[in-house]
Amino acid sequence: MKSGVLLVNKPADFTSFDVIAKLRGILHERRLGHTGTLDPMATGVLPVLVGTATKASDILPENEKSYTAGFALGKATDTLDITGTVTETSDKRATRQEIDATLEGFKGSISQLPPMYSAVSVNGRRLYDLARQGIEVERTPRTVEIYSITLSDFDEEAGEGTLSISCSKGTYIRSIVDDLGRALGTFAVMTSLVRTSSQGFKLADCMTLDEIQACKDIEARIILPDSLFECYPKLMLSEKQTVMYKNGVRLDPARVKGANEAGIYRVYGGEFLGLCKVENAEMVIYKNFWKN
Numbered sequence: 364m365k366s367g368v369l370l371v372n373k374p375a376d377f378t379s380f381d382v383i384a385k386l387r388g389i390l391h392e393r394r395l396g397h398t399g400t401l402d403p404m405a406t407g408v409l410p411v412l413v414g415t416a417t418k419a420s421d422i423l424p425e426n427e428k429s430y431t432a433g434f435a436l437g438k439a440t441d442t443l444d445i446t447g448t449v450t451e452t453s454d455k456r457a458t459r460q461e462i463d464a465t466l467e468g469f470k471g472s473i474s475q476l477p478p479m480y481s482a483v484s485v486n487g488r489r490l491y492d493l494a495r496q497g498i499e500v501e502r503t504p505r506t507v508e509i510y511s512i513t514l515s516d517f518d519e520e521a522g523e524g525t526l527s528i529s530c531s532k533g534t535y536i537r538s539i540v541d542d543l544g545r546a547l548g549t550f551a552v553m554t555s556l557v558r559t560s561s562q563g564f565k566l567a568d569c570m571t572l573d574e575i576q577a578c579k580d581i582e583a584r585i586i587l588p589d590s591l592f593e594c595y596p597k598l599m600l601s602e603k604q605t606v607m608y609k610n611g612v613r614l615d616p617a618r619v620k621g622a623n624e625a626g627i628y629r630v631y632g633g634e635f636l637g638l639c640k641v642e643n644a645e646m647v648i649y650k651n652f653w654k655n
Contacts, residue, residue, distance in 0.1 A: 364392045366414030366652070367585040372569035373401050373409040373558075382409060382572070389576050396420045398562055398591075399428070399532065404446055407558030408566050415652050416588035422638070422650055424594050426562050427510055429529045433555035434540045436522035436547070443478050443537035444553040455549040459517045462524070465546050469512050474504045475538050507534040523554070562591060588652055589635040596621060598628045598639070605632030608639075609653065614646040622646055 373382055379400045386395055396417040398410040407430075412419055436457060440447030457465075508531040517524035526543075528536060537553045544551025559566045575581060598621050600608055608614060608630065616622035622641050627649060630636045637651040 364390060364414055365582040365585045366416045366654070367587050368416060368562075368564075368590060369411045369413055369575070369581075369585050370564050370569040371409045371411050371575070372566065372571050373406055374572060375406050376403055378403050379409060383411065385572055386411060386575070389572070390581065398423055401558060402444075402537075402556065404444060405556040405558060407556075408561040408564055408569055409558070410562050410564055410591075412588075413585055415654060416591075418650055418652060419588060419591050423562065423591060425532055426594075427508075427529055427531060427560075428534070428558060429527075429560040430536050431515070431555075431557045431559060432526045432528060432536045432540060432553055434524055434526065434543070434551050435554050436544060436549050436551050438552055439541065439544065439550035440552050443535075443541045444556075447552070451550050453549040455547075456519065456522050457547045457549065458519060459514060461547060462514050462517065462543070465543060466512050466514060466526075468546065469539060469543070470509050472506055472508055475507055475535055476504050477502050478535055478538055505533060507531050509534070509539075512539070563593065587635060589629055589631075592629050592638060595627050595629050595638065598622055598630050600630065600632040600636075602632070605636070608632065608636065608646075608648070609651075611648065616641045616644065616646045619646060 369386070371382055371386070373379065379397050383395050383397060387393060390413070392413060394414050394417050396412040398412065398420065401407070401409060435445070437453055438449050439451040440449055510529040510531075512526060512528045515525045515527045526540070528539065536556055540551050540553040557566070570578070570584065578584065598619055600619065604614060604619065609632070622628060625642050626640070628639050628641060630639045634653065636653050638649040639646050640649045
């Protein structure tokens with residue numbers, strides 16, 4: 364099986380791990396991983412790492428993600444979304460103008476408290492496991508970046524709408540919806556969630572699990588792993604340098620065209636070899652992706 368990235372449109376009611384388990388059966392490939400967890404109710408972009416590309420899971424650049432999130436005003440739940448148990452209600456409604464004005468306060472760096480129903484670990488235990496037992500624990504707020512947030516649709520009579528959000532990794536969209544409701548003097552729950560982009564990949568380029576299963580040449584849809592690292596400069600090695608590099612020799616950056624500054628680079632020697640670090644006048648392997 365070709366190594367690289369397979370773009371999956373995750374279906375609702377599947378965990379990200381469920382998708383991986385399903386793909387292992389379809390692709391007959393054990394080495395699979397994903398680049399970011401989606402809640403079971405969410406759909407959309409789930410880049411799946413195949414083969415040696417799974418080595419990228421712990422070194423992915425901090426690329427922004429984009430979502431469309433449905434919401435309904437007037438109630439709160441224990442999960443902050445429509446799947447949970449209602450904990451509070453309110454008859455207060457809001458206008459489009461009030462929501463637009465309130466959303467201005469959500470742009471930029473904001474502090475979020477991870478929801479109890481989340482995969483965050485506290486003292487070695489997942490928060491959602493504790494929440495299911497009725498246990499609430501102290502959590503540490505996290506700073507996330509909201510690059511843009513707009514109200515793309517809103518029905519004032521029904522109190523239902525859709526947000527378009529572009530944000531940093533680790534942002535809880537459910538929390539944004541809950542905080543928005545409270546900032547408006549009422550409550551709000553997330554009713555749907557679609558991830559429209561992740562790691563630079565768009566929803567339009569993703570395949571459903573059914574499409575993947577029916578595809579006659581799935582390897583043609585697997586994107587080379589260097590696509591994950593296009594934010595880094597590219598270095599081309601000579602044939603001699605490639606042999607030395609693959610044998611673990613620390614190359615002299617002064618002898619490699621383009622390696623004139625400290626930092627991380629994409630390295631090629633006939634093929635994508637992986638990432639290197641230039642530091643202390645040496646070029647060293649950061650992560651290799653070549654097949655032995």
